[in-house]
Amino acid sequence: MYETVLSPRVSETDGVGHINNTTLPVWFEAARNPLFALFTPDHDFAKWKMVIVKTTLEFISQIYFGQDVEIKVWIKKIGNSSLELYEELHQNGNLCARNIAVYVNYDLQAQKSEKIPEEIRDELKKHLYSADEGTT
Secondary structure, eight states, rough: EEEEEOOOOOBBBBSSSSBTTTHHHHHHHHHHHHHHHHHHEEEEEEEGEEEEEEEEEEEEEEOOOTOOOOEEEEEEEESEEEEEEEEEEEETEEEEEEEEEEEEEETTTEEEEOOOOHHHHHHHHHOOOOOTTSOO
């Protein structure tokens, strides 16, 4: 599992006093930086590999400014050219949101998916989701 701690900003707080729902997709994406580095180590967008094709976000509890959030990212499934992530967002030890994201290893110049290399696949396997780790 990959873990990232973020501090909510005032600008992410909405008029009813909690973190706005539009913020969470950005936070989940920020927690994926270690995965992006596996596929494009130099972060060169001309060689970018990971393209998101689906995301399903479930809001469970409100999130507030002034208290850090912890985002956990697991690999739920590894396909030939795609991978499915299972992600959780916690604040004060409480599960506040969960997300499923599907990415494809994609060659932007050829405009087609490509097989996930074995060395990346081996690293991804180290972060496979286990039911005893996550909340789901």
